[in-house]
Amino acid sequence: MADWCTDNTVKYIQHMTHAATVLDRVLHLSALVSADMARFEKEQGLTGPRVHLLWVLGRSGPCTQQSLAQALDVTPRNITGLVDGLVASGHVTRQAHPDDRRATLVTPTATGRRTIEGLVAGHADLASRLFGDVPDDRLEVFAAVLDETAARFATLMEEDR
Amino acid sequence: MADWCTDNTVKYIQHMTHAATVLDRVLHLSALVSADMARFEKEQGLTGPRVHLLWVLGRSGPCTQQSLAQALDVTPRNITGLVDGLVASGHVTRQAHPDDRRATLVTPTATGRRTIEGLVAGHADLASRLFGDVPDDRLEVFAAVLDETAARFATLMEEDR
DNA sequence: TATTGTTATACTCTATAACTATA
DNA sequence: TATAGTTATAGAGTATAACAATA
Numbered sequence: 001m002a003d004w005c006t007d008n009t010v011k012y013i014q015h016m017t018h019a020a021t022v023l024d025r026v027l028h029l030s031a032l033v034s035a036d037m038a039r040f041e042k043e044q045g046l047t048g049p050r051v052h053l054l055w056v057l058g059r060s061g062p063c064t065q066q067s068l069a070q071a072l073d074v075t076p077r078n079i080t081g082l083v084d085g086l087v088a089s090g091h092v093t094r095q096a097h098p099d100d101r102r103a104t105l106v107t108p109t110a111t112g113r114r115t116i117e118g119l120v121a122g123h124a125d126l127a128s129r130l131f132g133d134v135p136d137d138r139l140e141v142f143a144a145v146l147d148e149t150a151a152r153f154a155t156l157m158e159e160d161r
Numbered sequence: 162m163a164d165w166c167t168d169n170t171v172k173y174i175q176h177m178t179h180a181a182t183v184l185d186r187v188l189h190l191s192a193l194v195s196a197d198m199a200r201f202e203k204e205q206g207l208t209g210p211r212v213h214l215l216w217v218l219g220r221s222g223p224c225t226q227q228s229l230a231q232a233l234d235v236t237p238r239n240i241t242g243l244v245d246g247l248v249a250s251g252h253v254t255r256q257a258h259p260d261d262r263r264a265t266l267v268t269p270t271a272t273g274r275r276t277i278e279g280l281v282a283g284h285a286d287l288a289s290r291l292f293g294d295v296p297d298d299r300l301e302v303f304a305a306v307l308d309e310t311a312a313r314f315a316t317l318m319e320e321d322r
Numbered sequence: 323t324a325t326t327g328t329t330a331t332a333c334t335c336t337a338t339a340a341c342t343a344t345a
Numbered sequence: 346t347a348t349a350g351t352t353a354t355a356g357a358g359t360a361t362a363a364c365a366a367t368a
Binding site for chain 2: 142149
Binding site: 050075077078085100103 | 366
Protein backbone atom coordinates (compact mmCIF):
# COMPACT_ATOMS: atom_id res chain seq x y z
CA MET A 1 0.00 0.00 0.00
CA ALA A 2 1.42 3.41 -0.96
CA ASP A 3 2.42 5.53 2.03
CA TRP A 4 0.26 8.45 0.93
CA CYS A 5 -2.77 6.21 1.17
CA THR A 6 -4.13 6.09 4.70
CA ASP A 7 -6.51 3.42 5.98
CA ASN A 8 -9.31 5.96 5.99
CA THR A 9 -8.63 6.75 2.37
CA VAL A 10 -8.89 3.06 1.55
CA LYS A 11 -12.17 2.74 3.40
CA TYR A 12 -13.53 5.81 1.62
CA ILE A 13 -12.56 4.46 -1.79
CA GLN A 14 -14.05 1.06 -1.00
CA HIS A 15 -17.26 2.73 0.07
CA MET A 16 -17.42 4.76 -3.13
CA THR A 17 -16.66 1.71 -5.23
CA HIS A 18 -19.39 -0.13 -3.43
CA ALA A 19 -21.84 2.69 -4.12
CA ALA A 20 -21.18 2.25 -7.85
CA THR A 21 -21.82 -1.51 -7.72
CA VAL A 22 -25.03 -0.88 -5.79
CA LEU A 23 -26.28 1.40 -8.55
CA ASP A 24 -25.34 -1.30 -11.05
CA ARG A 25 -27.44 -3.78 -9.09
CA VAL A 26 -30.45 -1.50 -9.06
CA LEU A 27 -30.16 -1.07 -12.82
CA HIS A 28 -29.67 -4.80 -13.29
CA LEU A 29 -32.82 -5.70 -11.39
CA SER A 30 -34.68 -3.03 -13.30
CA ALA A 31 -33.46 -4.49 -16.60
CA LEU A 32 -34.68 -7.95 -15.53
CA VAL A 33 -38.12 -6.60 -14.72
CA SER A 34 -38.19 -4.75 -18.04
CA ALA A 35 -37.32 -7.95 -19.89
CA ASP A 36 -40.21 -9.70 -18.13
CA MET A 37 -42.47 -6.83 -19.15
CA ALA A 38 -41.33 -7.16 -22.78
CA ARG A 39 -42.31 -10.83 -22.70
CA PHE A 40 -45.81 -9.93 -21.49
CA GLU A 41 -46.08 -7.32 -24.23
CA LYS A 42 -45.14 -9.79 -26.92
CA GLU A 43 -47.61 -12.37 -25.60
CA GLN A 44 -50.40 -9.80 -25.74
CA GLY A 45 -49.39 -8.43 -29.13
CA LEU A 46 -48.76 -5.06 -27.50
CA THR A 47 -45.81 -2.70 -27.28
CA GLY A 48 -44.20 -0.96 -24.30
CA PRO A 49 -45.72 2.49 -24.89
CA ARG A 50 -49.18 1.02 -25.49
CA VAL A 51 -49.00 -1.01 -22.29
CA HIS A 52 -47.84 2.10 -20.48
CA LEU A 53 -50.86 3.97 -21.81
CA LEU A 54 -53.22 1.17 -20.71
CA TRP A 55 -51.58 1.13 -17.28
CA VAL A 56 -52.12 4.87 -16.84
CA LEU A 57 -55.66 4.53 -18.17
CA GLY A 58 -56.31 1.82 -15.60
CA ARG A 59 -55.28 4.11 -12.78
CA SER A 60 -57.01 7.26 -14.07
CA GLY A 61 -60.16 5.93 -15.70
CA PRO A 62 -61.29 7.29 -19.09
CA CYS A 63 -59.41 10.49 -19.86
CA THR A 64 -58.52 12.92 -22.64
CA GLN A 65 -55.54 12.52 -24.92
CA GLN A 66 -54.08 15.72 -23.48
CA SER A 67 -54.03 14.16 -20.02
CA LEU A 68 -52.43 11.04 -21.40
CA ALA A 69 -49.78 13.13 -23.17
CA GLN A 70 -48.85 14.75 -19.87
CA ALA A 71 -48.92 11.48 -17.94
CA LEU A 72 -46.71 9.69 -20.47
CA ASP A 73 -44.56 12.77 -21.05
CA VAL A 74 -44.91 12.65 -24.83
CA THR A 75 -46.51 14.97 -27.41
CA PRO A 76 -50.26 14.93 -28.12
CA ARG A 77 -49.43 13.81 -31.66
CA ASN A 78 -47.78 10.75 -30.22
CA ILE A 79 -50.87 9.88 -28.21
CA THR A 80 -52.92 10.02 -31.40
CA GLY A 81 -50.74 7.25 -32.81
CA LEU A 82 -50.78 5.10 -29.69
CA VAL A 83 -54.56 5.40 -29.36
CA ASP A 84 -54.97 4.61 -33.08
CA GLY A 85 -53.07 1.38 -32.48
CA LEU A 86 -55.05 0.47 -29.38
CA VAL A 87 -58.32 1.20 -31.17
CA ALA A 88 -57.23 -1.05 -34.04
CA SER A 89 -56.35 -3.85 -31.61
CA GLY A 90 -59.67 -3.42 -29.81
CA HIS A 91 -58.32 -2.33 -26.42
CA VAL A 92 -59.79 1.19 -26.26
CA THR A 93 -62.38 3.38 -27.95
CA ARG A 94 -62.64 7.14 -28.44
CA GLN A 95 -65.78 8.43 -26.72
CA ALA A 96 -67.23 11.91 -27.08
CA HIS A 97 -66.39 14.14 -24.13
CA PRO A 98 -69.67 15.18 -22.49
CA ASP A 99 -68.68 18.82 -21.82
CA ASP A 100 -66.07 19.62 -24.48
CA ARG A 101 -66.71 18.75 -28.09
CA ARG A 102 -63.03 19.25 -28.98
CA ALA A 103 -61.88 16.48 -26.68
CA THR A 104 -62.26 12.71 -26.74
CA LEU A 105 -62.35 10.36 -23.80
CA VAL A 106 -60.08 7.36 -24.31
CA THR A 107 -61.97 4.47 -22.74
CA PRO A 108 -60.95 0.82 -22.29
CA THR A 109 -63.09 -1.82 -23.97
CA ALA A 110 -63.88 -5.13 -22.25
CA THR A 111 -60.71 -6.53 -23.81
CA GLY A 112 -58.75 -3.51 -22.62
CA ARG A 113 -60.08 -3.90 -19.10
CA ARG A 114 -59.06 -7.55 -19.07
CA THR A 115 -55.57 -6.60 -20.20
CA ILE A 116 -55.30 -3.95 -17.51
CA GLU A 117 -56.48 -6.43 -14.88
CA GLY A 118 -53.86 -8.88 -16.07
CA LEU A 119 -51.26 -6.16 -15.86
CA VAL A 120 -52.18 -5.27 -12.29
CA ALA A 121 -52.37 -8.91 -11.22
CA GLY A 122 -49.07 -9.74 -12.88
CA HIS A 123 -47.41 -6.80 -11.20
CA ALA A 124 -48.65 -7.85 -7.76
CA ASP A 125 -47.71 -11.47 -8.40
CA LEU A 126 -44.20 -10.57 -9.48
CA ALA A 127 -43.76 -8.30 -6.48
CA SER A 128 -44.85 -10.98 -4.04
CA ARG A 129 -42.67 -13.61 -5.69
CA LEU A 130 -39.65 -11.29 -5.63
CA PHE A 131 -40.06 -9.75 -2.18
CA GLY A 132 -42.58 -11.97 -0.40
CA ASP A 133 -39.92 -14.07 1.31
CA VAL A 134 -37.71 -11.19 2.43
CA PRO A 135 -37.94 -10.82 6.25
CA ASP A 136 -39.81 -7.73 7.37
CA ASP A 137 -36.86 -6.06 9.04
CA ARG A 138 -34.69 -6.36 5.94
CA LEU A 139 -37.52 -5.26 3.68
CA GLU A 140 -37.97 -2.18 5.84
CA VAL A 141 -34.34 -1.19 5.43
CA PHE A 142 -34.53 -1.91 1.72
CA ALA A 143 -37.63 0.22 1.20
CA ALA A 144 -36.25 3.02 3.36
CA VAL A 145 -32.99 3.21 1.41
CA LEU A 146 -34.99 3.30 -1.83
CA ASP A 147 -37.10 6.18 -0.54
CA GLU A 148 -34.12 8.12 0.76
CA THR A 149 -32.33 7.63 -2.53
CA ALA A 150 -35.27 8.76 -4.64
CA ALA A 151 -35.63 11.84 -2.42
CA ARG A 152 -31.92 12.57 -2.71
CA PHE A 153 -32.23 12.23 -6.46
CA ALA A 154 -34.99 14.84 -6.58
CA THR A 155 -32.78 17.23 -4.62
CA LEU A 156 -29.87 16.67 -7.00
CA MET A 157 -32.06 17.35 -10.02
CA GLU A 158 -33.25 20.66 -8.57
CA GLU A 159 -29.67 21.73 -7.86
CA ASP A 160 -28.75 21.16 -11.50
CA ARG A 161 -31.50 23.45 -12.72
CA MET B 162 -62.61 -6.87 10.87
CA ALA B 163 -64.45 -9.90 9.49
CA ASP B 164 -64.35 -12.93 11.78
CA TRP B 165 -62.88 -15.16 9.06
CA CYS B 166 -59.90 -12.91 8.92
CA THR B 167 -57.30 -13.83 11.51
CA ASP B 168 -54.51 -11.55 12.68
CA ASN B 169 -52.04 -13.69 10.80
CA THR B 170 -54.04 -13.25 7.64
CA VAL B 171 -53.93 -9.51 8.12
CA LYS B 172 -50.18 -9.55 8.61
CA TYR B 173 -49.76 -11.70 5.53
CA ILE B 174 -51.84 -9.37 3.40
CA GLN B 175 -49.98 -6.32 4.69
CA HIS B 176 -46.71 -8.00 3.87
CA MET B 177 -47.83 -8.79 0.33
CA THR B 178 -49.13 -5.27 -0.15
CA HIS B 179 -45.82 -3.96 1.04
CA ALA B 180 -44.00 -6.17 -1.45
CA ALA B 181 -45.94 -4.50 -4.26
CA THR B 182 -45.04 -1.00 -3.09
CA VAL B 183 -41.40 -2.04 -2.80
CA LEU B 184 -41.40 -3.11 -6.43
CA ASP B 185 -42.99 0.22 -7.32
CA ARG B 186 -40.16 2.00 -5.52
CA VAL B 187 -37.50 0.06 -7.37
CA LEU B 188 -39.16 0.95 -10.67
CA HIS B 189 -39.54 4.55 -9.61
CA LEU B 190 -35.86 4.95 -8.79
CA SER B 191 -35.00 3.25 -12.04
CA ALA B 192 -37.23 5.68 -13.94
CA LEU B 193 -35.49 8.61 -12.28
CA VAL B 194 -32.07 7.31 -13.29
CA SER B 195 -33.34 6.72 -16.82
CA ALA B 196 -34.60 10.29 -17.02
CA ASP B 197 -31.17 11.51 -15.94
CA MET B 198 -29.63 9.33 -18.63
CA ALA B 199 -31.97 10.81 -21.23
CA ARG B 200 -30.81 14.28 -20.28
CA PHE B 201 -27.18 13.28 -20.80
CA GLU B 202 -28.07 11.79 -24.17
CA LYS B 203 -29.79 14.94 -25.30
CA GLU B 204 -26.85 17.10 -24.18
CA GLN B 205 -24.46 14.94 -26.17
CA GLY B 206 -26.70 14.72 -29.22
CA LEU B 207 -26.91 10.96 -28.74
CA THR B 208 -29.70 8.44 -28.29
CA GLY B 209 -30.22 5.68 -25.73
CA PRO B 210 -29.20 2.77 -27.97
CA ARG B 211 -26.11 4.62 -29.21
CA VAL B 212 -25.01 5.43 -25.67
CA HIS B 213 -25.59 1.80 -24.75
CA LEU B 214 -23.36 0.72 -27.61
CA LEU B 215 -20.63 3.16 -26.54
CA TRP B 216 -20.91 1.92 -22.95
CA VAL B 217 -20.45 -1.69 -24.04
CA LEU B 218 -17.61 -0.66 -26.33
CA GLY B 219 -15.92 1.07 -23.41
CA ARG B 220 -16.01 -2.12 -21.37
CA SER B 221 -15.00 -4.50 -24.18
CA GLY B 222 -12.59 -2.46 -26.26
CA PRO B 223 -12.83 -2.51 -30.09
CA CYS B 224 -15.02 -5.40 -31.18
CA THR B 225 -17.00 -6.81 -34.09
CA GLN B 226 -20.56 -5.90 -34.89
CA GLN B 227 -21.58 -9.49 -34.21
CA SER B 228 -20.30 -9.21 -30.66
CA LEU B 229 -22.13 -5.94 -30.23
CA ALA B 230 -25.34 -7.49 -31.54
CA GLN B 231 -25.10 -10.20 -28.89
CA ALA B 232 -24.16 -7.78 -26.12
CA LEU B 233 -27.04 -5.40 -26.92
CA ASP B 234 -29.43 -8.27 -27.71
CA VAL B 235 -30.46 -6.85 -31.08
CA THR B 236 -30.05 -8.02 -34.68
CA PRO B 237 -26.80 -7.47 -36.60
CA ARG B 238 -28.75 -5.28 -39.01
CA ASN B 239 -29.62 -3.03 -36.13
CA ILE B 240 -25.97 -2.66 -35.18
CA THR B 241 -25.22 -1.54 -38.74
CA GLY B 242 -27.63 1.34 -38.24
CA LEU B 243 -26.34 2.31 -34.81
CA VAL B 244 -22.72 2.21 -35.97
CA ASP B 245 -23.64 4.23 -39.08
CA GLY B 246 -25.02 6.92 -36.79
CA LEU B 247 -21.99 6.89 -34.49
CA VAL B 248 -19.63 7.06 -37.46
CA ALA B 249 -21.58 10.05 -38.79
CA SER B 250 -21.37 11.80 -35.42
CA GLY B 251 -17.64 11.04 -35.18
CA HIS B 252 -17.76 8.75 -32.12
CA VAL B 253 -16.50 5.52 -33.71
CA THR B 254 -14.80 4.23 -36.84
CA ARG B 255 -14.93 0.90 -38.64
CA GLN B 256 -11.46 -0.66 -38.72
CA ALA B 257 -10.43 -3.69 -40.74
CA HIS B 258 -10.29 -6.86 -38.64
CA PRO B 259 -6.67 -8.13 -38.73
CA ASP B 260 -7.54 -11.84 -39.08
CA ASP B 261 -10.97 -11.89 -40.73
CA ARG B 262 -11.63 -9.77 -43.78
CA ARG B 263 -15.41 -10.22 -43.43
CA ALA B 264 -15.49 -8.52 -40.05
CA THR B 265 -14.99 -4.93 -38.93
CA LEU B 266 -13.71 -3.71 -35.59
CA VAL B 267 -15.84 -0.92 -34.22
CA THR B 268 -13.37 1.42 -32.54
CA PRO B 269 -13.97 4.62 -30.55
CA THR B 270 -12.44 7.85 -31.87
CA ALA B 271 -10.91 10.42 -29.52
CA THR B 272 -14.35 12.01 -29.28
CA GLY B 273 -15.90 8.63 -28.58
CA ARG B 274 -13.37 7.92 -25.85
CA ARG B 275 -14.13 11.26 -24.22
CA THR B 276 -17.84 10.48 -24.30
CA ILE B 277 -17.25 7.05 -22.77
CA GLU B 278 -15.07 8.58 -20.04
CA GLY B 279 -17.81 11.09 -19.32
CA LEU B 280 -20.30 8.25 -19.15
CA VAL B 281 -18.22 6.26 -16.68
CA ALA B 282 -17.44 9.32 -14.56
CA GLY B 283 -21.07 10.41 -14.55
CA HIS B 284 -22.18 6.95 -13.52
CA ALA B 285 -19.70 6.83 -10.62
CA ASP B 286 -20.59 10.36 -9.59
CA LEU B 287 -24.31 9.64 -9.58
CA ALA B 288 -23.75 6.45 -7.60
CA SER B 289 -21.70 8.18 -4.95
CA ARG B 290 -24.16 11.06 -4.69
CA LEU B 291 -27.06 8.64 -4.35
CA PHE B 292 -25.53 6.03 -2.05
CA GLY B 293 -22.38 7.64 -0.66
CA ASP B 294 -24.08 8.83 2.51
CA VAL B 295 -25.91 5.60 3.29
CA PRO B 296 -24.33 3.94 6.35
CA ASP B 297 -22.38 0.79 5.54
CA ASP B 298 -24.63 -1.59 7.48
CA ARG B 299 -27.75 -0.36 5.71
CA LEU B 300 -26.03 -0.39 2.33
CA GLU B 301 -25.03 -4.01 2.96
CA VAL B 302 -28.63 -5.02 3.59
CA PHE B 303 -29.77 -3.04 0.57
CA ALA B 304 -27.22 -4.64 -1.75
CA ALA B 305 -27.90 -8.12 -0.37
CA VAL B 306 -31.66 -7.83 -0.93
CA LEU B 307 -30.99 -6.64 -4.49
CA ASP B 308 -28.76 -9.63 -5.14
CA GLU B 309 -31.19 -12.11 -3.61
CA THR B 310 -34.03 -10.63 -5.63
CA ALA B 311 -32.12 -10.77 -8.91
CA ALA B 312 -31.20 -14.39 -8.17
CA ARG B 313 -34.82 -15.21 -7.33
CA PHE B 314 -35.86 -13.58 -10.57
CA ALA B 315 -33.53 -15.78 -12.58
CA THR B 316 -35.04 -18.84 -10.91
CA LEU B 317 -38.56 -17.69 -11.71
CA MET B 318 -37.65 -17.14 -15.36
CA GLU B 319 -36.27 -20.66 -15.68
CA GLU B 320 -39.41 -22.12 -14.13
CA ASP B 321 -41.53 -20.39 -16.75
CA ARG B 322 -39.57 -21.94 -19.58
C1' DT C 323 -57.21 34.12 -28.33
C1' DA C 324 -56.28 29.52 -26.40
C1' DT C 325 -56.93 24.58 -26.47
C1' DT C 326 -57.82 19.70 -28.55
C1' DG C 327 -56.74 16.71 -31.73
C1' DT C 328 -55.20 15.71 -36.46
C1' DT C 329 -52.54 15.91 -40.98
C1' DA C 330 -47.89 16.36 -42.94
C1' DT C 331 -43.15 15.31 -42.61
C1' DA C 332 -38.96 13.38 -40.86
C1' DC C 333 -35.79 10.69 -37.96
C1' DT C 334 -34.51 6.68 -34.97
C1' DC C 335 -34.97 1.96 -33.49
C1' DT C 336 -36.38 -2.45 -34.50
C1' DA C 337 -37.21 -6.85 -37.21
C1' DT C 338 -37.14 -10.34 -41.22
C1' DA C 339 -35.37 -11.79 -45.50
C1' DA C 340 -32.33 -11.85 -49.34
C1' DC C 341 -27.69 -10.96 -50.87
C1' DT C 342 -22.30 -10.36 -51.13
C1' DA C 343 -17.88 -11.32 -49.59
C1' DT C 344 -15.15 -14.13 -46.98
C1' DA C 345 -13.96 -18.27 -44.01
C1' DT D 346 -21.53 -24.83 -45.87
C1' DA D 347 -21.35 -21.25 -42.39
C1' DT D 348 -20.42 -16.52 -40.90
C1' DA D 349 -20.02 -11.06 -41.10
C1' DG D 350 -22.11 -7.39 -42.69
C1' DT D 351 -25.24 -4.84 -45.93
C1' DT D 352 -29.36 -3.79 -48.93
C1' DA D 353 -34.39 -3.91 -49.12
C1' DT D 354 -38.58 -3.45 -46.89
C1' DA D 355 -41.74 -2.64 -43.15
C1' DG D 356 -43.65 -1.12 -38.76
C1' DA D 357 -43.54 1.40 -34.33
C1' DG D 358 -42.30 5.45 -31.50
C1' DT D 359 -40.94 10.04 -31.33
C1' DA D 360 -40.77 15.12 -32.55
C1' DT D 361 -42.01 19.77 -34.80
C1' DA D 362 -45.05 22.55 -37.40
C1' DA D 363 -49.27 23.81 -39.59
C1' DC D 364 -54.21 23.33 -39.47
C1' DA D 365 -59.33 22.55 -38.18
C1' DA D 366 -62.85 22.64 -34.85
C1' DT D 367 -64.25 24.21 -30.61
C1' DA D 368 -63.92 26.80 -26.16
